[in-house]
Amino acid sequence: MSESPLVDAWYAARARRSHSMQIPGHKMRYGRAGLTSFAQDVLAPLLQDDIPLQGGADDNVFSGRVLEKAEKLWAEAIGADHARFLVGGSTQGNIAALTSVVAPGVTVSIDRTSHRSAHAGLVTSGATPRWILPRIHPEFGVPIGVNGADVDMEGAYALFVTSPAYVGTITDIAPLAEVCHRQNSVLIVDQAWGAHLDFLPGGGAHARGADVVTTSVHKALTGYSQTAVTSLKGTRVLPSTLSHGVDLTATTSPSATLLASIDATRVALLRDRGAHMALLIEATADARATLARVPRLVVLDDATLGCVMDPLKLTIWVPRTGTTGAAIAAELWQQGIGVEAADADTVIMTVSVADEPEELAQVVSALIAVIESQRTSPRIPAPAATWQIQPDVVLSPRDAYFAHRVRMPLRESIGHVSTEQFCPYPPGVPLLAPGERVTQQVVEAIEVAGKTTRMAYCSDPTATTIEVVDESRSP
């Protein structure tokens, strides 16, 4: 078998001079002479590499089986038994995993700080969540992993946890796997932020016993935006079962360009034998050491947090410098430096194999200069409400989602049951989710978060009204 079946097929399709009488409508050749200059100069360059899987990298009946071959090679590379490539991000993977593993009325123990897609997976699957919370660091207010002792698996068919968390903290998966497997339950891990872990010596969540794992290839690795993989290890979930969920949520017209970038990412990593990643891990450690010398700045790492931190995440905690993460991020953006996320207390930066150590050092210098220019007296920390939510659950997410709805001002909705998500993005963890009672605390959290981040996925973009369960029409 070729080392890179999908990549080879993509390049072959690009070189082939065929006369396409099928989609995509641009036929990979839009922009020939005679078209308007806009079509030629603007549209054509945008489309020229958009090669579909069907009728592009493979024929209409997939006789080359190039996707299947590439998925098999990915599974082998990460020590899984089965993998499915996704072009709907880890969002699709989480929805697919939950929809295939659990079912209406089945209990899943699930981290309440899960990404919104896991909450969506509860709506599609109809499963009953038993919410668990990760441990929160008492001083820095960030999640430091889900502890096996905090997980109640009594009667639960599956456990769903997120690791690494958005801030970069990693949960020890092995004890959770043990808790699950003792009673033959399924451990699902949202490893959206940790695709690189699968290529590091210790491995990722599968190596620590997870059954189903979803990773975003576009986040920590080098896939095109939207690319992700859901993979399976062991016999608790059948490949066909997982595929039901994947196929239910997948487009029927996937882009071979996106998919080939997953295949190419694997080959590039394997050929490099981890050398560049090791270099960047070292550069990240150097960056952390430099930042740790900045007075009153805290670098969140294994030592300060007391848990394992993603070696390619650079997360700082700023209240003692007097400024805010949001102010630092805004100034860095003006200087052409985008950070992964920032809130009042933290700034999160993602390092990847696409970085160079010298560039990272420059970013650190710019960051230090910004902190110094904004430095004032230490202020009281204002931890993100995202990690502190204690939901008052009234209905299952699915029942609330499909209930009759009525809109009302958010401030007047206290006591009512939400039918929708209010998600500060990033990190995309709902402050309020379908089936949860609106409380004074949640309304305040939505208002505060809305001042510094985009409040996403609520039906009113101003986040001042809400659709709640219409009790006059609900049984």
Ligand SMILES: Cc1ncc(COP(=O)(O)O)c(C=O)c1O
């Ligand atoms: C923990 C977590 N899971 C899943 C996702 C969804 O990933 P994607 O953007 O690849 O759909 C995100 C996105 O930020 C995330 O933070």
